[in-house]
Amino acid sequence: MPSTRRTAAGVAALSAAAALVGLTPTTAAAHGAVFNPVSRIAACYAENPESPDSQVCKDLVADSGTQPLYDWNEVNIANADGNHQALIPDGRLCSANREKYRALDWARTDWPATPVSTGSFGFNIRVTAPHSGTMTMYLTKAGFDPTQPLKWSDLDATPVAVHHTTRTATDGYYSFTGNLPARSGRHIVYMVWQRNDSPEAFYSCSDVTFGPAAAATSARAEAPSEAELAAGAHMSTVSHAGHGGDEQPPALSAEAAEAPASPLPLALAGAGALAAFGAGSLLLGRRRDAS
Numbered sequence: 001m002p003s004t005r006r007t008a009a010g011v012a013a014l015s016a017a018a019a020l021v022g023l024t025p026t027t028a029a030a031h032g033a034v035f036n037p038v039s040r041i042a043a044c045y046a047e048n049p050e051s052p053d054s055q056v057c058k059d060l061v062a063d064s065g066t067q068p069l070y071d072w073n074e075v076n077i078a079n080a081d082g083n084h085q086a087l088i089p090d091g092r093l094c095s096a097n098r099e100k101y102r103a104l105d106w107a108r109t110d111w112p113a114t115p116v117s118t119g120s121f122g123f124n125i126r127v128t129a130p131h132s133g134t135m136t137m138y139l140t141k142a143g144f145d146p147t148q149p150l151k152w153s154d155l156d157a158t159p160v161a162v163h164h165t166t167r168t169a170t171d172g173y174y175s176f177t178g179n180l181p182a183r184s185g186r187h188i189v190y191m192v193w194q195r196n197d198s199p200e201a202f203y204s205c206s207d208v209t210f211g212p213a214a215a216a217t218s219a220r221a222e223a224p225s226e227a228e229l230a231a232g233a234h235m236s237t238v239s240h241a242g243h244g245g246d247e248q249p250p251a252l253s254a255e256a257a258e259a260p261a262s263p264l265p266l267a268l269a270g271a272g273a274l275a276a277f278g279a280g281s282l283l284l285g286r287r288r289d290a291s
Contacts, residue, residue: 032073032127035173037114037189037206038221040094040104042126044112045069046224049232054219056110060103068101070235072224073128075101080201084192091149093190094205104205107149109186112221113207115214118182122175123161125191126223130169133195137161137178139187146186150205155190156181165193183210186218 033042044057049069052058061069075096077087088097095101123137138155161178191204209215 031076031129031131031202032125032174032193033075034123034189034191034204034206035126035223036122036124037116037208038112038223039191039204039206040111041069041072041075041101041204042223043221045072045232046222046228047112048228049235054110054112056106056108057112059106064100064103066235067237068103070232071100071238073126073236074238075104075204076200076202079199080194081199082194082201084194084201084203085152088152088203090151090153093150093152093203094188096203105149107147109146110219111207113186113209113215113218114221115218116180116208116210118180118210121160121178121180123163123178124223125174125193126172126229127169127174128172130167130174131165131193131195131200132167132197133165133193135161135163135165135174135176135191135193137163138190138192139180139183140190142183144187146188146207150188150190154188160189167197180210185210185214 033039035042038046044052044054044060047053047057049061049066052061075094075098077096077098080087092102092105094104125135136159139160140150140154141156144154159178160180161176163174163176165174187208187210189206189208191202191206193202193204195201207218207221209218
């Protein structure tokens with residue numbers, strides 16, 4: 001083969017490999033949301049972002065579109081560094097003062113809620129990237145008015161749970177126990193998750209109801225299933241890249257929905273072999289020309 005033809009063949013092989021590598025999808029994974037008690041964003045996602053059931057979730061989509069729901073695990077501030085009250089004004093706690101999630105701040109009594117009672121409570125937070133840090137759960141004070149925007153002063157100063165998170169999460173969850181004090185009616189559980197390997201922090205509002213009367217007048221919140229999370233994952237627009245720390249998605253249990261097999265790894269392997277063959281042919285040709 002003439003030298004110029006060998007060079008062209010090698011370049012073509014390397015270009016084909018590069019083109020295929022460029023098609024590799026990026027991981028659309030952020031960090032997490034409270035699934036028990038079910039957070040507002042998780043409850044609306046579970047209803048289906050394209051056609052939610054409850055009026056408040058329908059209104060959220062009408063106001064902000066479906067993207068905030070597909071990005072259910074990203075209610076965060078990248079550079080919070082513990083300065084939560086300085087960065088988030090009263091009335092914007094549920095959205096973390098982010099315009100994208102503004103509907104989460106609506107002071108309405110028709111948000112789907114989780115029935116709870118006084119005493120021990122098991123918290124579950126679904127994470128798509130575990131982080132080392134501290135997860136603090138607050139409950140609104142007795143006498144809280146759910147028809148008014150949530151303020152920092154509405155939160156009881158004593159957390160109902162504090163959990164130190166690690167860079168591993170069993171089956172994709174942080175699970176821990178807290179203690180709920182005596183309350184009645186509708187309240188909000190507010191989460192602040194501050195990483196210690198990065199200034200990034202995450203926030204969440206979960207509506208809860210104490211007592212059978214309050215539960216009877218509220219739509220019950222449901223958390224998304226693993227199948228529902230997998231079905232909407234390709235619509236996510238967020239990434240956890242560049243925020244520091246050990247960013248590894250957790251392994252899920254055998255019951256979790258498996259993503260369909262993709263031909264891309266095989267294609268990339270073939271591209272790599274083609275690139276290696278082209279490079280080898282190019283070097284061999286040069287040696288023959290030199291001899």
